[in-house]
Amino acid sequence: MDESSGSRSPKTLADVSHLFFSGTEEAEGSPGDIEPVEEHGDTGRDAPDVGDDLEPSDEGRDRTRVLVVTGGGDSPGKSTLAINLAHALAPFGRVALFDADPSIPNARYFLGLPSWHYLSPLTGDGRAAPAVVTDAGVLVADWSHDANGPVESFGNGRVIYADIPDVGRAPLDFVLVDVPASNTELISWLATRGPEYLVAARPGRRGFECAFSALRTLRRDSGAVAAGLVVNGAPGDESARDFHAKTAAAARRLLSMEVRFLGAVPFEPGLGAQQRERGAVVSSCPDGEAALAIRRVASQLLENDGRYGWTRG
Amino acid sequence: MAARVERVPIPEPAQLRRALTERADGICSGARVVDADLQGHTGVDLLLVDGEGRPVFVDVLTSDTERLPTRVFEHEAWFDQNRRLFLKAYADEGVVKVESPRFVFVSPKFRPAVIAAVAAMPDKPVRLVRVEYFLIDGAAEVLLEDVTPTQVERVSLAVARRSGEMSGGEPSGDGGSRTADPQSVIESESVRALLALFRSGVDGLDCRIKAEEKDDRISFKVGERSLAEVAVSQGSFTVSPGEGLANPIVVSDRVSLERALNSVVSLYIREERPRDGGNGGDVELSDEEREVLSEVWSGAGHTGEQG
Numbered sequence: 029m030d031e032s033s034g035s036r037s038p039k040t041l042a043d044v045s046h047l048f049f050s051g052t053e054e055a056e057g058s059p060g061d062i063e064p065v066e067e068h069g070d071t072g073r074d075a076p077d078v079g080d081d082l083e084p085s086d087e088g089r090d091r092t093r094v095l096v097v098t099g100g101g102d103s104p105g106k107s108t109l110a111i112n113l114a115h116a117l118a119p120f121g122r123v124a125l126f127d128a129d130p131s132i133p134n135a136r137y138f139l140g141l142p143s144w145h146y147l148s149p150l151t152g153d154g155r156a157a158p159a160v161v162t163d164a165g166v167l168v169a170d171w172s173h174d175a176n177g178p179v180e181s182f183g184n185g186r187v188i189y190a191d192i193p194d195v196g197r198a199p200l201d202f203v204l205v206d207v208p209a210s211n212t213e214l215i216s217w218l219a220t221r222g223p224e225y226l227v228a229a230r231p232g233r234r235g236f237e238c239a240f241s242a243l244r245t246l247r248r249d250s251g252a253v254a255a256g257l258v259v260n261g262a263p264g265d266e267s268a269r270d271f272h273a274k275t276a277a278a279a280r281r282l283l284s285m286e287v288r289f290l291g292a293v294p295f296e297p298g299l300g301a302q303q304r305e306r307g308a309v310v311s312s313c314p315d316g317e318a319a320l321a322i323r324r325v326a327s328q329l330l331e332n333d334g335r336y337g338w339t340r341g
Numbered sequence: 342m343a344a345r346v347e348r349v350p351i352p353e354p355a356q357l358r359r360a361l362t363e364r365a366d367g368i369c370s371g372a373r374v375v376d377a378d379l380q381g382h383t384g385v386d387l388l389l390v391d392g393e394g395r396p397v398f399v400d401v402l403t404s405d406t407e408r409l410p411t412r413v414f415e416h417e418a419w420f421d422q423n424r425r426l427f428l429k430a431y432a433d434e435g436v437v438k439v440e441s442p443r444f445v446f447v448s449p450k451f452r453p454a455v456i457a458a459v460a461a462m463p464d465k466p467v468r469l470v471r472v473e474y475f476l477i478d479g480a481a482e483v484l485l486e487d488v489t490p491t492q493v494e495r496v497s498l499a500v501a502r503r504s505g506e507m508s509g510g511e512p513s514g515d516g517g518s519r520t521a522d523p524q525s526v527i528e529s530e531s532v533r534a535l536l537a538l539f540r541s542g543v544d545g546l547d548c549r550i551k552a553e554e555k556d557d558r559i560s561f562k563v564g565e566r567s568l569a570e571v572a573v574s575q576g577s578f579t580v581s582p583g584e585g586l587a588n589p590i591v592v593s594d595r596v597s598l599e600r601a602l603n604s605v606v607s608l609y610i611r612e613e614r615p616r617d618g619g620n621g622g623d624v625e626l627s628d629e630e631r632e633v634l635s636e637v638w639s640g641a642g643h644t645g646e647q648g
Binding site (some may be wrong): 234 | 403600624625626633634637638
C-alpha cells in the first residue's frame with residue numbers, strides 16, 4: 029500500500045460523529061463537464077447554508093468525485109465493492125464512504141462496531157453508529173440509520189469537505205455512497221451532485237434482471253445515461269463480459285442508456301467472513317484475486333473520469 | 342492452494358461477543374442483531390430477533406454450563422417481569438408480542454448431562470450452539486455448530502439405549518440400517534472447518550446457506566433450493582451439485598473438496614434463475630421489459646441494435 033499520503037490519514041479509529049460536510053461554491057446542478065438530463069432537474073431539497081467562516085483551500089481540487097455504488101436484488105455485492113473500492117482509491121486521494129443501506133449496514137462489519145443501532149430499553153432512544161476513519165485513511169459513515177442524514181450533511185458545493193480527526197476540515201477527492209437501488213429518494217437527490225454510477229451485479233439470469241432493475245432506477249430517478257457495471261462472483265472474465273454485453277444490450281434498448289464494463293470480481297470462498305475479521309481485502313489481502321480485480325476497477329475509474337454518469341462520450 | 346487451518350482457544354469474552362454479533366444468522370436461522378449492549382439484564386449477551394419477530398436471548402457461556410438449565414428459568418422469569426417494557430422498547434426493531442423468547446446458549450463445550458437436561462425440557466425453546474475458533478490462513482474464523490434438536494434427541498436416545506443395554510435390552514433398534522452422523526465420520530478437523538466455512542462464509546450467499554445433516558450426508562440449501570449434497574464416507578466425499586445441474590464428483594482430500602464446493606457455488610450463481618419463472622424477489626418488470634430481457638438473455642437480442 030502507498031504510505032506516501034502522510035498527513036492525509038489518521039491511523040486510529042475515532043468517534044467523529046460530529047462530522048459534517050459542506051461546500052464552498054454555489055450549487056450548479058452538476059459539474060461543468062457533465063450534461064444533466066432535463067427530466068432530472070431540481071429535487072426541491074435545500075442544502076444547508078455554508079458559513080462564511082468556513083472556506084478552506086480546495087488544494088487544487090475542482091470537484092469531489094461522487095461514486096454511487098448500487099445494485100438491485102439481494103446481495104449483489106455492492107457493499108463489498110464500495111468498501112474495497114474506497115480502500116483502493118485511498119492512495120489517490122482523500123476518500124469518504126457512506127453506507128446508506130438501511131437493511132444491511134455492512135460498514136459496521138468493517139469497523140468492529142458491536143452494533144449499528146444502540147437502543148436502550150430504558151429510553152427507547154436510538155442513534156446511528158459513529159463515523160470512523162479506518163487504518164487506510166478512509167472515512168466511513170453510517171447513513172443507514174437516518175434517511176435524511178445525507179441530505180442535510182452533504183452541502184451543495186462542487187467540493188465536499190469533511191471534518192476529519194487529526195486533520196481538521198479537508199476537501200475530499202472521492203465520496204462513495206453504498207445505496208440500494210430501492211432507495212430512490214436518495215439516488216434522486218444524489219443526482220444533484222453529478223455522480224457516477226457503479227452497478228454491482230451477480231451473474232446469472234436473476235442477477236441480470238436485478239442489474240437491469242437498478243439501471244432503470246438510475247435512468248428514471250436520476251436521469252443517468254451511463255453507468256459502469258461490475259460483475260461480482262463471476263465464474264470467469266469471459267462469462268462476466270458476456271453478462272455485461274447482455275445487460276448493456278437490454279439497457280440500450282429499453283433505457284437508452286450506456287452500460288460500460290468496469291470489471292469482474294471473482295468468487296472467493298470465505299471473502300465475506302475474511303472481511304468481517306480483517307477489513308477490506310484490498311488492504312488485508314492485497315495479492316488476492318478479488319483485491320487485484322477491485323484495484324483494476326479503481327484504475328478504470330481513475331483513467332476515465334466522468335464516463336459512468338451523465339455523459340455518453 | 343490449500344488453506345492452513347489451526348484451532349485456537351476461544352478469545353476473550355468481548356471479542357467473542359463481537360464476533361458473534363456478526364454471525365447472528367449462524368446463531369439462530371434468519372435472525373439479526375437488535376442489541377449487542379443490553380442494559381440492565383446481566384447474563385444475556387446479545388439480543389436477536391428471528392425472522393418471525395420473536396426475541397432471541399443469546400447467553401454466551403465460556404464455563405459453568407452446568408447452570409444452563411437454571412439460567413433458562415432465570416431468563417424466562419426476567420422476561421415475564423419486564424415483558425411490557427421490553428416489547429415496547431424493541432417494537433421498532435420488529436420484535437412482536439410473544440409469551441416467551443427463544444433462548445440460545447453458546448459455549449465451546451456442552452456436557453452430555455447438560456444436553457440431556459435440555460432434551461428433557463421439550464416445552465422450552467432452547468437451542469445449544471457450540472462455538473469453535475480457528476485460524477484459516479491466519480485469519481480468525483468463528484465456527485458455530487448447532488447441537489440441533491435431532492442431535493439432542495440422539496443423545497437422549499443414546500442415554501435411553503445405554504439404559505436399555507444395562508437392563509438387558511436390544512443395543513440397536515434400527516433393524517440393521519446404518520445411520521451415521523456425518524460429522525463423526527469426518528476425522529479431519531480441516532475438513533470440518535471447511536464445511537463450516539462453506540456454510541457461513543460464502544460472499545453474497547452469507548447467511549443464506551442452510552445445512553442439514555441426515556444419515557451420512559450433509560445437504561446445503563439456499564432458501565428452498567438445493568445447493569449441494571456432500572455424502573461422507575471413510576476416505577472420500579461425494580459432492581453432488583443441487584438439482585442435478587452436474588454430475589457428482591468424488592474427492593478424497595480437503596483441497597479437492599474445496600474446489601468441488603467452489604465449483605458448485607459458481608454453478609449455482611451462474612444458473613440461478615428467477616423463482617417460479619417469474620420476476621424473482623423484488624424485481625418488477627413490465628411485460629415489454631420481460632419480453633426484451635428474455636430475448637436478450639437467450640441471445641436473440643444480444644447486440645441490442647434492433648428495436
